[in-house]
Amino acid sequence: MDSVLLKAQELSYSYHTLNGETPALDRVSFCLYRKEFLAIVGPSGCGKSTILSLIAGLLTPGSGGITFYGENGHQPGIGYMLQHDLLFEWRNVWQNVTLGLEIAHKDTTKNLERVRRMLSDYGLLEFQHKKPSQLSGGMRQRAALIRTMALEPDILLLDEPFSALDYQTRLTVSADIAAMIRKAEKSVILITHDLAEAISLADRVLILSARPARVKAEFSIHLTAADHSPLAARRAPEYGQLFNQIWEELSNENN
The missing domain is CATH 3.40.50.300 (P-loop containing nucleotide triphosphate hydrolases)
Known part of the structure; x- marks a missing residue:
């Protein structure tokens, strides 16, 4: 360990x-x-x-x-992922998963490309322009985790x-x-x-x-x-x- x-x-x-x-x-x-x-x-x-x-x-x-x-x-x-995904319905998937980067002013090309790779790896890239209500529960949780991991918490x-x-x-x-x-x-x-x-x-x-x-x-x-x-x-x-x-x-x- x-x-x-x-x-x-x-x-x-x-x-x-x-x-x-x-x-x-x-x-x-x-x-x-x-x-x-x-x-x-x-x-x-x-x-x-x-x-x-x-x-x-x-x-x-x-x-x-x-x-x-x-x-x-x-x-x-530290990244904190709650029981509920707390995705904002008025933002699409891409806007939700990059929200933390946007708030922290870390939405650089490098960071955004890393998020795009995570979306691709976990089957969400084609849904990046969809609203959360158009996703299944499992897809919403994947999106919530990508949002949490976007800031690279330890x-x-x-x-x-x-x-x-x-x-x-x-x-x-x-x-x-x-x-x-x-x-x-x-x-x-x-x-x-x-x-x-x-x-x-x-x-x-x-x-x-x-x-x-x-x-x-x-x-x-x-x-x-x-x-x-x-x-x-x-x-x-x-x-x-x-x-x-x-x-x-x-x-x-x-x-």
């Missing part, structure tokens, strides 16, 4: 409302390594998405902290990006997106409720307890698969045992 890119140390966070305080995280610590695909699973409402918001700087920890180890001391760039935060898709589309799109990410050698944190998805996509799976979340267990994923595709991973001989072990951890937490 490559060197550490992100270290979360003793992260705690509580939400405050007029009705009182709701603890979400309780001294959560973990690392993300360079080029690693890390999946985080846990009971509903345990604070998984809160972790991503803290990493992205959208929230400030109540205690603890996050340290980044970028090249030459610079903080790594860390990708994926918050259940496939949850709105039907099962067959979910398998296909998750395979495509995982291939894009691995080819680009990005570091990834994936939030998911789908254990099969976590095991088949990730290098490591982190198990959180019920709220307030703490790190309950960690599993390194080493599957004897023909390739990196989710389908091949699910056929690996080690897959069933890993699934049962992780399911047992989660079942004990939910009971």
Whole structure:
């Protein structure tokens, strides 16, 4: 495994409302390594998405902290992909996927050509002038990822990006997106409720307890698969045992 890119140390966070305080995280610590695909699973409402918001700087920890180890001391760039694609209906596909570059004033010929190659590689180039409503759910998610990757972030935060898709589309799109990410050698944190998805996509799976979340267990994923595709991973001989072990951890937490 490559060197550490992100270290979360003793992260705690509580939400405050007029009705009182709701603890979400309780001294959560973990690392993300360079080029690693890390999946985080846990009971509903345990604070998984809160972790991503803290990493992205959208929230400030109540205690603890996050340290980044970028090249030459610079903080790594972060791309955040949410459950919903959030494509703008009044912009076509090309205008949506280049939006970040436009806002950051990085819409150079070189960057635009790189985006065009990604559209071509993942079957969207011929749809570049279509509106989002004219795309399938899987195509919209591919477009959303291309938009996220256009600014070349070092860390990708994926918050259940496939949850709105039907099962067959979910398998296909998750395979495509995982291939894009691995080819680009990005570091990834994936939030998911789908254990099969976590095991088949990730290098490591982190198990959180019920709220307030703490790190309950960690599993390194080493599957004897023909390739990196989710389908091949699910056929690996080690897959069933890993699934049962992780399911047992989660079942004990939910009971």
